Structures are given as C-alpha cells and as structure tokens.
Amino acid sequence: MVFLPAKGSGQLAPIPDSIPISEFMLNEKYGRRAHAKSRDPYTCGFSGKSYSSQETVNRVDLLARGLSKELNWAPNQGSEWDKTLAVFTLNTIDSVPLFWAVHRLGGLVSPANASYSADELRHQLLDSKAKALVTCLPLLSISLEAAAKSGLPKSRVYLIDLPEQLLGGAKPPAEFKSVAQILEAGKSLPPVEEMKWSAGEGARRTAFLCYSSGTSGMPKGVMISHRNVIANVLQITAFEASYRTRGDGITPATEIGLGLLPQSHIYALVVICHAGAYRGDQTIVLPKFELNSYLNSIQQFKITSLYLVPPIIIHMLSTQAICSKYDLSSVQTLFTGAAPLGMETAADFLKYYPNVLIRQGYGLTETSTVVSSTHPYDIFLGSSGALLPGFEARIVTPEGKEVTTYDTPGELVVRSPSVVLGYLNNDKATKETFKDGWMLTGDEAVVRVSPKGVEHIFIVDRIKELIKVKGLQVAPAELEAHLLAHPDVADCAVVAIPDDRAGEVPKAIIVKSSTAGSDETVTKALLKHVEDHKARHKWLMGGIRFVDAIPKSPSGKILRRLIRDQEKEARRKAGSKI
Numbered sequence: 001m002v003f004l005p006a007k008g009s010g011q012l013a014p015i016p017d018s019i020p021i022s023e024f025m026l027n028e029k030y031g032r033r034a035h036a037k038s039r040d041p042y043t044c045g046f047s048g049k050s051y052s053s054q055e056t057v058n059r060v061d062l063l064a065r066g067l068s069k070e071l072n073w074a075p076n077q078g079s080e081w082d083k084t085l086a087v088f089t090l091n092t093i094d095s096v097p098l099f100w101a102v103h104r105l106g107g108l109v110s111p112a113n114a115s116y117s118a119d120e121l122r123h124q125l126l127d128s129k130a131k132a133l134v135t136c137l138p139l140l141s142i143s144l145e146a147a148a149k150s151g152l153p154k155s156r157v158y159l160i161d162l163p164e165q166l167l168g169g170a171k172p173p174a175e176f177k178s179v180a181q182i183l184e185a186g187k188s189l190p191p192v193e194e195m196k197w198s199a200g201e202g203a204r205r206t207a208f209l210c211y212s213s214g215t216s217g218m219p220k221g222v223m224i225s226h227r228n229v230i231a232n233v234l235q236i237t238a239f240e241a242s243y244r245t246r247g248d249g250i251t252p253a254t255e256i257g258l259g260l261l262p263q264s265h266i267y268a269l270v271v272i273c274h275a276g277a278y279r280g281d282q283t284i285v286l287p288k289f290e291l292n293s294y295l296n297s298i299q300q301f302k303i304t305s306l307y308l309v310p311p312i313i314i315h316m317l318s319t320q321a322i323c324s325k326y327d328l329s330s331v332q333t334l335f336t337g338a339a340p341l342g343m344e345t346a347a348d349f350l351k352y353y354p355n356v357l358i359r360q361g362y363g364l365t366e367t368s369t370v371v372s373s374t375h376p377y378d379i380f381l382g383s384s385g386a387l388l389p390g391f392e393a394r395i396v397t398p399e400g401k402e403v404t405t406y407d408t409p410g411e412l413v414v415r416s417p418s419v420v421l422g423y424l425n426n427d428k429a430t431k432e433t434f435k436d437g438w439m440l441t442g443d444e445a446v447v448r449v450s451p452k453g454v455e456h457i458f459i460v461d462r463i464k465e466l467i468k469v470k471g472l473q474v475a476p477a478e479l480e481a482h483l484l485a486h487p488d489v490a491d492c493a494v495v496a497i498p499d500d501r502a503g504e505v506p507k508a509i510i511v512k513s514s515t516a517g518s519d520e521t522v523t524k525a526l527l528k529h530v531e532d533h534k535a536r537h538k539w540l541m542g543g544i545r546f547v548d549a550i551p552k553s554p555s556g557k558i559l560r561r562l563i564r565d566q567e568k569e570a571r572r573k574a575g576s577k578i
Contacts, residue, residue, distance in 0.1 A: 001404040002394055003447055005387040006454045009375070010238030012389040015231045015417055017203045020195060022100035024230050025278060026057045031234075033280030039254050041277040042093035045286040045297040046163035049093060053280070056097055059183060063101035066186030070177070071132055071156075073105045075195050080205050083107030086130035088121055088143055089160050090114050090287035091263050094179055096273045098134065098160070103207055103226070106195065110209040110221070111264035113472065114139060114288075115535040121146035123218050127424065128209050132156040134179060137172050158182070166287055202226040209424060210266055212365040218478060221424035228368040229270055231417040235388040236275040236370055255333075257305040259283035260294060260312075261471070267337050270369040271361070272307050281305075291319060295326040302330040309338045309471035310345065311503045317348055318500065328353065333376070337361040338471030339503055340459050343382040360384050362457055366439055368418040372457040383448065383456035391416045393457070394438070395445060403447075406455075411463055412445035413438050442466075465560050467496040467504050469537040474506055476560070479530065479538060483508060486529050488516040493550045493558045497542040497567055507542030509563055511550060519546055 013031060016024060024030045032038075035053040043050035051059060068074060073083045085102050087109060089095065099109045110128040112121055125133065125146055133152060135143040137159060147157055159172050160179045172178065197205075207226040211219035257276050261268040276283050284301045286293060289312060297303065313336060316323055334349070334356050346358050359374035362384035371393075374385035387393055395403035395410040403410045419439045422430035433440050444461040467474040476494040483492045491511040496504040508526065516522050523544050531539050545567075551559040 001402060002392050003387065003455055004392060005389050009386060010235075010241055010389045012238050013234050015227060015234060017201070017227045018197045018199050019202055019226070019230075020103040020106070020197070020205075021207050021226050021229050021274070022060060022103040023195070024226075024233075025100060025274065026060060031237075032278045033254070037254075038277075038280035039256065039282035041281075041283060042096065042259070042273075043282060043284050043301070044093050044163055045259075045284045045293065045301070046165045049163070051093070053277075056277075060097045060100045060104060061191065062186035063097060063179070063183045064104040064186070064192050065189040066182035066184070067101055068105055068192050069185065069189055070182050073107055075104065075106045075193055078106075080106060080108040080207075081129065082131070084110060084128050084130045084209070086110045086112055086125055086128060086133045087135075087160075087264070088112040088114065088116065088133060088139055088146075089136040090138065090162060090166070091259060091268075091285050092136070092160055092162060092287070093285050094160055095263050096277070098179060099208075104195075105192065106205075108206045108209055110211075111269065112211070113264050113535065114262060115472070115537055116142070117533055117535055118142045118145035118149065119533055120219075120535060122149040124211055124221075125150040125152055127218075127221055132158065134158045134160050136160050136162050137167060137170060138162070140172075140176075162287060202230070204421075206421060208269070210264070210269070210365050212473065219475070220426055220429055222365045223421040223424055224266075224365075224368050225421055228418050228420050229274060231390065232270055232368045232370060232388075233275045233278050235390050235416070235418060236271065236373070237279060238389045239373060239375070240279070254280045254282070255305045256282045256284065256301060256303050256330075258294075258297070258303050258307055259285040260289055261307060261309065261338075265338070265471070266365040266369050267309075267363070267471070268307070271335075271337070271363075291315070291322060295323060295328070298331060299327045304330055304332045306331055306334045308334060308336050309503070310336060310341045311470045311501060313341065313349055314345060314500060314503070317345070317352070320352060323352075329355075331356055333357045333359060335359045335361060337363065337370075339468045340382075340384065346381045362443075362459055364439075364441060366420050366433065366441075367414060367416060368420060371414055371416070371441075375454075378450055378452045378454050380448075380450040380454075380456050383450070383458050386454050386456055388416075390418070393447075395447060406448055407446050409444050409446050409460055412441045412443050412457070412459070414441060415439070465496075467494070467506050469499075469502045469505055469541075471503070472537045474538050476506070479506060479508070479534070479540075482530065482533065483510070483526060486526060488513055488522045488525060490514070491550050493560065493563055494540075495560050495563050495567065497564075497571075499541065502537075502541070505541035506538065507567065508540050508544045509550060510544055510546050511548065512546060522546075 038053040040050040206223040208224040361373040363369040372385040392415045394413045397410045479494045490513040493509045499505040
C-alpha cells in the first residue's frame, strides 16, 4: 500500500532540472519571494551584521568572480568533481552565499561537521578529493593538520570571518587569504559567464556532498543534486503555503527564524538556509549553542520560529530559572527534527510556553531533508507529521511484506524527487539503500490517523541502529572498529543509552583481551583512545561495561536490542535502590 500526501497539503510546482541551486535561489523568475519584499536572509546573532536579499545576490556574484580567479574555476569547464570545495567552519552569515558562488561556477560544496577531529576531516578531504578548504580561525589548527595529512597545500586553505565576540581578540595569520578578500578582489574582475546546462543536468550534477554516518565504517558521502535541493525547497514551500497565505494570524507571511543548528547538517542546510531564504524569511545565525546567547538572540531579534533538536528543548525545560528571565514571547512556532520529540517532553514545554505551536518533522540526508512535517492546523503530538507533496511512502515488514493497515510497524520506504543520487564510491551501500526509485530509510515507522482524519508518520525505532547525540549521528560500527584496534579489546559493541542533555550517548560493552589490565585502567585507556581520535559527540559519555561475551545471533550479528534491554533493566534496578 502506497501512502500519499493528504489533500490540502499543497500543490508541488514544476521542478527545474537545468539550473544550479544558485540560480533557483537568487532569480525571482523561479518563484522565490521578491527580493524587495524579503527580509535580510542571514543576520549575525552576535554583531547584528546583515545584508539585504538583493545585497546577497550581488555578493554571490562578486564572490563567484573572485573564486573563479583564485581557484581557476570556470562555469562551463570540467565537471563538479574538478571544483570541490570543502567547508569546515562554525555557522556564519557568509557560508551560504559562499556555497552559491561555488554553484555559480559549476562546482560542488562538501560541508564538514565543525566537531570533527583532524582524522575525520582528513577522511572527508580525501574521499571528496577536495581542491580547497574554507575554515575559521578556531578550527584552523585542526584544518591544517587534516590538510597536511591529505596532501592539500596550505595555499588552498582559506578563512571565513566570525564575529569578534568569538575570537577574543585573536587575529588570523596573514598568510591565509580570507573569503572577504576573495570577494573584494571580485569587484575588479569581469562577470563570470552564464551557465550552459542542458535539460536534466541539474538532476545529474552533485551540488552538495554531505557525509552521513550510515551503519558501518567511516561516514559516507551522500551525493545531493541541484534538483534534489530545489525539489525539497519547493515541497516545503508548497506544504507551508496553505497556511502562510491564510492571513489568520497564526503565522506571518515571512518569519524570523533561528539559525543555530550546524549549517553542515542537512536539516539546517536545506530547511533553514535554503527554504527560509526562498520564502523571504530572515535567519538569525549563531555559531553554536550557548544558553544565554541563544536566549538573548530570541529576545533581541524577536525571533518567531525556533528550529531545534530535542536535546535543546529538554535543556530549556531543565533551566527554566534562567529561561524565565528572558522575553521569549515573540516565539510562535517551534520546529523540531533530527530525532523524535517525546509526547511528554512536548507537553512539558507547552506548560511553560502554551502559545507556541510545536511542529515536528522527519527527514534524512538521503532525502535532501524533509519527508513529513506537522501542519499547524493538525497538531498530533508525538507524530512526525504528514507527507509533503511529491512524496510517496510504504511500510514494509522485515519479511518484505507490505503493510496495508494503520498502526502496523515496518521499515519506512519513500520515493520523491528529493531522493539523492547515491553514495560516493560505494556501490554496495547505494544498491542496499536505493531500490527501483525507492529509498529504504532504515527507520521503523507506523502510520496513524489524526483526529482530523489525516495520515501521520510516527517513527518508533531505528533499524539502522544509529545513535543520535544532540541531533548528530554516530555509527556504532565506526566506534566498534576503532575500539577493536586497541590491544585491550577482544570484542565490543556500542549502543545508545538515553541522556537528559544529549538525547542519547554512546556506551561501549567490552570484552577485554587476555593481556588487558584492571577494569579501571582499561576504562581510562579506552576513553582516551576515543577522545584522541573522534569528535566530541562520539565520545563514550555513556561509559563502559565489561562482559564475558557480546550477545550475538547465530549469524554473528550483534543483538543490540538485547543489550539495550539489559542496560534499561540495570538502570531500573539502580533507580529502585536510591
């Protein structure tokens, strides 16, 4: 049974397939809100620095000119793989215009998680074959180490500006050219030639190479085409047009949104950075989460829409003594994604902020983000909303049988013009995930009907076993491979355990080798082993437990659910003793 979007969920406009994202986002002929009627697309939450929508168009043009000269890239020469720019930085107001300038030259952007270690960044640089790297001063040392290990010369490492409040008076080394200098140089250069793409080229060319943890090994490069992003922007816009145009005061025609989530993550990249600007919204950009600056930005800029992940919501609930000191009355909508938001958490939030509409969405890097979303006129707490226009969904049991009834769990399988091209240099993973035009999400879901008669998607478990720490993905197999390389470890398993602040954190179940020392000594060694080589969200914050054997199936597959049940029972018993 194929589940379809509900009537009234919006009419999907034709999706251009012969233009880059930059043309779609900046040219009014493709349906974006007129520049003159749009808010400033990106504003710094620290300094207040901002550019109008039309100024952003001009800056992209100048930056494309400067990049063309600096990197010897031309719009109609070579493929996107000859013009790959890696971007490893905290959030800035200049990042997305930089992305569009690269697209204007026919190149592709590979954004990297700002919490990466040098080894993780090195992997991405090598795998993507990046020709240059843009970073920021706080991440320069990691960037230089990764660049050196991957053979990228220092002359191809560039700096992007951050607000002074984050730099503490530190000055960037003069040997590194900045993005601002490249833009300035563009003012004295001629315009770059127009793109000459044939029909379907926007659907074939990769625009973003985002890295997803997947289920095994190192993160995989997800090839996202120009048409994929354009499609999801149009899907989101069509879905939201049904209530943005009603004029009943529930939401304004344009919004002031929070740009706190990492711009390297597909949620922020498409939903906030692209769909928001296309609709004429303003995004208040913050480099990272810090409670007081987060609350102050809401109060100062009168933010109307919060784009968050569940751990931040939970943190707000646990710090109400601080939150209550700020005026958050401007907030009308809270949109949460990256991990399910529990019904109890949502209900607790509404006790403090009863006038805020809580919306939840579901999406993946492999779907160029949003699959389903909550409609403001059909709030169904606990659900991930209804399908966006242009999506089809099926629920399939482990035996391969298609579910035809409500409330029956199975793997969620989707089809949409936003489903990506596949994984870079990984045919096996591509064939396992993308079949006959359908994408196997790896998430267990059920379909339930809301009181208003609309079919909603509920995510009930993760077949892929990914651990989500503050919305960031951790592949257990990646940490297991790293731990098995340590001489003290004979066997291991990594599982997710609940955490009030992070949502989930990794915990390692370890079988010690015959030569290993005491539990205390091995614990210290293994924690350091992970912390020295992995990003912070991959650290074993759930701790380590030692066992005689890892529970496995006859075929050798780790029985993670059994281990999680054991952990749950151990926590229950510990709680009963308090």
